[in-house]
Amino acid sequence: MTLTETTLTPAARSTHIPSPDGIAIGPRRRVRSARVGDRFNVLGAAAAAMALATLIFGWVTPLSGGIGWTIVAFLSFIGFYALLVSFTADFQEVKDRVMAVLLSSAGVVLFGALVFVVAFTLVRGQEALPHLNFFTESMEMAGPLDGLDVGGILHAIVGTLMQIGMALIITVPLGILTALFLNEVGGRFARFVRTISDAMTALPSIVAGLFVYSAIIVLITHQRSGFAAAMAITVMMLPIVIRASDIVLRLVAGNLREAAYALGSTRWRTIWHVVLPTARPGLATAVILGTARGIGETSPVLLTSGVTAVVNLNPFEGPMISLSLQVFDFVKSPEPNMIARGFGAAAVLILLVLALFAIARLIGGRGPGDLSRRQQQRVVAASLRDLQRITIRGDLRHPHQPAPLPPAPKKKESSS
Amino acid sequence: MPRTINASLSTRPAPDTEAFPFEKERRRTLVSRPSVSDSVFRSVAFAAGGITVAIMLAVGVFLSIRASDALGVAGFSFLTEQEWSPESQSFGIASVLFGTITIALIAMCVAVPLALGTALLISEVAQGRLRSTLVTLVDLMAAVPSVVFGLWGVFFLQANVIPVASWISTYFGWIPFFRVSDASGDALTDASAFTSSAFIAGIVVGLMVVPTQTSVMREAFSQAPIGEREAAFALGSTRWGMIQAVVLPFGRGGIIGGTMLGLGRALGETIAVYMIISPIFTINWQLLKTGSNSVSALIALRYGESSAFGLSALMAAGLVLFLLTLVINFTASSIVARSRSGAESD
Incomplete structure (x- = not known):
């Protein structure tokens, strides 16, 4: 607070909201999300990488299999993306963007692997799971050649x-x-x-x-x-x-x-x-x-x-x-x-x-x-019961004294 | 923790004898005798802590006692002998230890970049709900049973990784590790030469230890001081520049410690490795080639058919594994603990 403000008269101290009329308000700036150009960079690099991977994959490199294609596509994606960003940005920013892509892809690979491991097991397990006997029988009477409608776990x-x-x-x-x-x-x-x-x-x-x-x-x-x-x-x-x-x-x-x-x-x-x-x-x-x-x-x-x-x-x-x-x-x-x-x-x-x-x-x-809402209600009810008990006991001991004022039921303090 | 009150009463002004004519105020003792329930609780809790330590000590003691039989026979050659035939008194863990360490190192090559990237993603890039979802997923991944990872490795990954392994050995075969050749030195290109290798086992084990490493690293990164982060931004640094200048130096202990904790896990992994590799008892330098072994897989493989002496030999192998993981884990814990500031450690 500056000196001039403190010396103002009390009447002028109340907050004065300037009228919005006549002030040009520009479009709201979005500070968090990506710019259109950034999105095009990602999309363009992805398209170019996939095209290049398919091209190289079939004719030039002897890599085969889905994993090989993904590796080639990913590496060329990084290259194309760095190139596209470098058209408009300096070296530091290119480095920042490329690292952001690398960090995100580490996360994608890891959680992709997790989801894949779980889903793979569940999908392959579908063959045995629909048989009810799978859950109600043991393998005592089932040999290795028996069908899935015999034996269980x-x-x-x-x-x-x-x-x-x-x-x-x-x-x-x-x-x-x-x-x-x-x-x-x-x-x-x-x-x-x-x-x-x-x-x-x-x-x-x-x-x-x-x-x-x-x-x-x-x-x-x-x-x-x-x-x-x-x-x-x-x-x-x-x-x-x-x-x-x-x-x-x-x-x-x-x-x-x-x-x-x-x-x-x-x-x-x-x-x-x-x-x-x-x-x-x-x-x-x-x-x-x-x-x-x-x-x-x-x-x-x-x-x-x-x-x-x-x-x-x-x-x-x-x-x-x-x-x-x-x-x-x-x-x-x-x-x-x-x-x-x-x-x-x-x-x-x-x-x-x-x-x-x-x-x-x-x-x-x-x-x-x-606490959840129900737990809070339970705590409030418990403290009300305690209060009742204490007041009744107090009344029995000192019947002439007025009962203490019931304190407002407080919820438990959350961790600080 | 409640602190004991150590404010001394002697700093009070001396009591006025006119106002308190009865007797000089005695210094009150602040030490109270614990109640019965308190002392019972104390001793029970102490006993629980003692039992926990006793279990850990018992693991070491029992393994040592059982292993002494075999170690006495084998002596120092236990560490250098590659064969494992306790019946003919020639047995050693050179080859299985080599396999264990190669699988763990391959696992580290897979896990450390993934864990580092994910930890930075969670602590620096992701915000709000996404962050807590990612943390939950990492915890969930740590709870996926290893036998499920093993299934995935055997029935999915193996078939899909063989082309990559074959490609690596074709183009980088001049590096001895990546070479795949038969006894006479001719390069093998057949797909069957690449199955059940240390490489595949290493990838699967790597995925299994990523959660451990990620959670340690993430915690270290999130403790990088906010003031220095903002200072880096205020000086015009990009996000990656800030990570390089502030987060990574502050989290170095967490990175090293987390990596080593993951290494300890990877060395001890049993069932996934056992399902993937085809066990051999020679040192196999060709990582991509069929055949590897690990100490824990050896134990799981041979415990059933072993005589009393064979079992003692297995105990000796288990003891070596136990000591190895213990040393790595203690080092890692002390690095992580030293890198932290303040008393909070978990």
Whole structure:
């Protein structure tokens, strides 16, 4: 604010909006989107690149196959695009544009590959998926030459669910407690634990399998079992759950904790009533992401549980196959029907992972303390109930005193 | 984290004895005894941390104990011998270790440019909804089971990459790595000479480790200070100029650390490699040619038929793999942690 403004009379201080009449307003400038020329550059370069690739491809270079054509077209696209941009821009801008194209194409290649891998599995799995018996029968009565209307993957689905269930029973309490230890207790040992659990995330899955084989199967149970496979999956899932919950717990706003401490609550009560409820969606996400990883583990199950064709409901005896291992086992066979079954099982597996992921997104989409409308209503209702209880109790003790004014129901503060 | 209050009470003015005639105010102690539930929680949480560390230690200890049998027999030749026949006492991991490392290096050649580009795309180019969608997709890609990647590699990629491999070996065959020849040195052009190679396995493994690398790099890039970004723009730099001058130097630790974390993943990858390669037990310098091997594929291949001694030899191979990934991972973590400013580390 300048000096002249402050010395104005109070009447003149109110905001004065200049009249728009008589002021020429040009067309609105778009600062974000690409100019027409830029679009033509991209389109022109793409057309020229495709033409050149087709030309060179057929006659000059001996490259063949779709991938070869794409590589040639991409390289010539970069060249043509740089040329077109250089007509109107200096070297720095050409470099900027070309790099933007390169960065975007890295993203396109990566996500194209992801979509392609998933879609390829789902499309090839279509052959086996429509048969209902694929989900309700095991491979006990089906040979490799049988058609797709005989046999299924019931035994693998059951095995996966049991192994993941057992792994979760151990991973969830242990992982979340360890994450609480890292965040709420702290200290030198906690830093050491964090380093170790970080290192554990890179533990090769086959090594986890070997470990369980030598520690549990050789020493204790003396046979392959679903329980051993669950232990191996636990070793793989634990560091993922610890890391993800550690990050979530760290996001819980410090002022929530401090408010609890200021009200005189002990550390455990603060964690149980403030930290854990606040971080609940994030913790659920952490567990679900760990589950999605655990379901896909193949090699530990291969070593510790092994292949079977029958439904095995006893986790402590005999081999118990999982979906991913079943995929692996199916496609080892040269029979087309077995390969179709393998793709069907892989499609089921990937749909399971996608579903888990979608659930994790739905639950964990918001930050800790950020409540949905229904949760907010529930919190408001709970605090109203508390208020009622307190007032009634107060009235009983001091009947002559007026009830305290009800404080306005507040929603929980979101993370800062 | 709640801090302990360390404001000292002694800085208060001395209490007026006229106003407080009872007794001199004693210095209050700020240390409180934890309640029962607190100490129970503390010890349970401590135990959980201890169990986590114990599991990791147990992995190392059990592998070492089981491996000592075989390592005692093989001695130093375990690292130099190429054959794997524990029954005849001649076994070593030279060839499988070589295969593991070549596959991991090829994977890095595929993964690092992709991860770097995607991380920059997410942190610098994409905005708003697109950015969060891309982050979700990267997370999703990390959760796609490796057996699915293996299926894709065997049933789709293999057939489509062979022409490219064949083209590379025809035109760049003068580089020893890219040469594909039979025992007598004649160049092979038959498509069957290019199947199940380290090259194909490397591409698939590369795609599998991109998400790990991308998320580490993206996080490092997003921590580049906003002031210096804006300063670069204010000096008239283009976006790429800003990335070169600010984002990449600040994110260097993240790039190196992320690359190494991905390398650790690539070394340990089992099932996709096992599905793609055709296992051999000689050192194969020709990356495009059929036949390679990896430590984890060796374990998955031989665990079933092994005698007690053979199993001990496999444990020794697993121990080497474990130590290798552990060293790489610790180095990577310390590089990433050192490149960060402040206490937040995840």
